[in-house]
Amino acid sequence: MLDVNDLRAGYGSTEVLQGVTLSVRKGEVVSILGRNGVGKTTLMKALIGLNRPWGGQVALNGKAVAGLAPERIARSGLAYVPQGRGIFHKLSVLENLTMGTRARRDGSTTVPAEIFEMFPILAERRNQLGGTLSGGQQQQLALGRALASAPDFLLLDEPSEGIQPNIVQMIGDILRRLAAEKGLGVLLVEQNLDLGLSAADRVLFMEKGRIVHESTPRTLEEETLHRYLAI
Numbered sequence: 001m002l003d004v005n006d007l008r009a010g011y012g013s014t015e016v017l018q019g020v021t022l023s024v025r026k027g028e029v030v031s032i033l034g035r036n037g038v039g040k041t042t043l044m045k046a047l048i049g050l051n052r053p054w055g056g057q058v059a060l061n062g063k064a065v066a067g068l069a070p071e072r073i074a075r076s077g078l079a080y081v082p083q084g085r086g087i088f089h090k091l092s093v094l095e096n097l098t099m100g101t102r103a104r105r106d107g108s109t110t111v112p113a114e115i116f117e118m119f120p121i122l123a124e125r126r127n128q129l130g131g132t133l134s135g136g137q138q139q140q141l142a143l144g145r146a147l148a149s150a151p152d153f154l155l156l157d158e159p160s161e162g163i164q165p166n167i168v169q170m171i172g173d174i175l176r177r178l179a180a181e182k183g184l185g186v187l188l189v190e191q192n193l194d195l196g197l198s199a200a201d202r203v204l205f206m207e208k209g210r211i212v213h214e215s216t217p218r219t220l221e222e223e224t225l226h227r228y229l230a231i
């Protein structure tokens with residue numbers, strides 16, 4: 001579903017992504033783990049078009065999307081939950097969710113009812129300003145907004161950052177469900193090993209702008225965590 005080949009990107013004259021190659025199948029959850037600064041966020045931004053790739057290919061459902069504007073990539077079915085959530089603080093919960101529908105391919109601007117079923121707190125607080133929600137509620141809003149675009153594929157950058165363990169677990173359960181029931185492909189960048197391992201079918205380790213190791217959560221060896229995460 002998502003095929004990335006030899007992707008390169010950076011800032012100024014510094015190449016951060018030095019040839020990332022990976023693929024994620026329909027219905028699969030893949031985690032990317034790696035130390036601070038190895039390029040995980042840069043990878044997310046290059047995939048969604050916020051950083052223009054310097055080279056390489058990105059294909060979504062077989063369609064080449066590298067170098068397209070973020071809006072066009074979003075309309076191709078890729079949704080992004082950024083690090084820090086990126087919600088609109090001065091807009092209501094419902095308005096935030098409606099922003100997500102802008103990337104829908106069917107032109108609908110109605111927030112799907114299933115988003116409120118998945119996140120009951122968003123239904124309860126639909127008229128409240130985004131900025132007044134707690135961190136965990138904002139993270140649910142960011143995920144709900146991404147899902148409002150009815151994507152085929154979801155990118156998440158550290159969704160567990162700064163939120164309570166019970167919400168982290170809820171997000172992990174939802175990602176698994178979306179993959180299993182809707183066939184969504186999910187690529188997740190995480191520092192939180194619990195979420196990164198419990199939600200994933202496969203785990204990729206990143207170092208110096210490349211994917212250097214792959215494992216399944218079940219077969220992962222402690223030595224690998226030590227080597228790539230210094231744990």
Ligand SMILES: Nc1ncnc2c1ncn2[C@@H]1O[C@H](COP(=O)(O)OP(=O)(O)OP(=O)(O)O)[C@@H](O)[C@H]1O
Nearest residue numbers: 011012016034035036037038039040041042043191
């Ligand atoms: N806007 C920017 N301009 C210049 N350099 C940047 C910019 N953003 C990131 N970098 C640099 O690119 C490298 C990779 O950063 P990136 O944020 O992708 O890493 P990361 O693996 O996501 O780390 P973290 O877990 O800390 O978010 C780092 O050396 C960082 O300092």
